[in-house]
Amino acid sequence: MPLDALDAIHGRRSVGRLDEPAPRGDDLDAILAAAAAAPDHGELRPFRFVVLDGDAKDAFGAVLERAYLLRCERAGTEPDPAAREKERTKLDRAPLVLVVAAVRQPSEKIPWEEQLAASAAAAQNALIAATALGYGSMWRTGDVARDPVVKAALGLGEDDAVVGFLYLGTGEPIAAKAARPRSPDGLVRFWQPT
Ligand SMILES: Cc1cc2nc3c(=O)[nH]c(=O)nc-3n(C[C@H](O)[C@H](O)[C@H](O)COP(=O)(O)O)c2cc1C
Known part of the structure; x- marks a missing residue:
């Protein structure tokens, strides 16, 4: 029985190490449908979703490793073996990774x-849907999200954006993150004319 919306919003927590089962089949379809239902000014549909699963996810680790080596080359620094290995294996932290991207749409108005905001809303919808269906999740970015080699491997242009690796x-859940403040105290005011 899926959680209701507020339970899913408040129940979502970053989970650093995820194992099987991952959402596939109908559950993955439901997550993607929730993502694609995000608010979208002008109905431009800038969001794109790339599923990394199974052998394809393993192969994407090699892309992340190559991107790291090229970043080092561009910066003129020696690659760090531990950092290189981390790049190659970082997708092992979950059985399935959903990349949410924003592809720039031509528009005079939007x-x-x-x-980007619509695409971030799509990512959050995906996380909430995953939580509602009983799955753990974590939104990650970092250098890989801005790397041109990674973007190209995902079929994105340099002007497009990786919004998150979900x-x-x-x-x-990660205990330290779960303990973070979550209340709106101090963040809200009811505006009054002066
Ligand atoms: C745009 C974005 C990028 C994020 N990137 C990372 C990341 O690269 N590494 C990480 O540990 N957490 C990342 N997070 C997750 C946040 O650290 C996490 O949501 C926050 O600490 C609150 O914890 P919670 O998700 O358990 O509520 C990202 C979150 C957002 C919205």
Whole structure:
């Protein structure tokens, strides 16, 4: 029985290590449908979703490793063997990774920031849907999200954006993150005319 919306919103927590089962089949379809239902100014549909699963996910680790080596080359620094290995294996932290991207749509009216905002809303919808269906998740970015080699491997242009790598599976939340403040205290005011 899926959780209701507020339970899913409040129940979502970052899970650093995820195992099987991951959402596939109908559950993955439901997550993708929730993502694609995000608010979208001008109905430009800038969001794109790339599923990394099984052998394809393993192969994408080699892309991340190559991107790291090229970043080092560009920066003129020596690659660090531990960092290189981390890049190659980082997708092992979940059985399935859903990449949410924003592909820049031509528009006179809707600026890129709003297309990015719509795509971030799609990512959050995906996380909430995954939580509602009983899965753990974690939104990750980092250098890989901005790397041109990674973007190209995902079929994105340099002007497009990786909004997040959504790690999906099953596992226990990261305690330190789960303990973070979540209340709106101090963040809200009811505006009054002066
Ligand atoms: C745009 C974005 C990028 C994020 N990238 C990372 C990341 O690269 N590494 C990480 O540990 N967490 C990342 N997070 C997750 C946050 O760290 C996490 O949501 C936050 O600590 C709150 O914890 P919670 O998700 O358990 O509520 C990202 C979150 C967002 C919205």
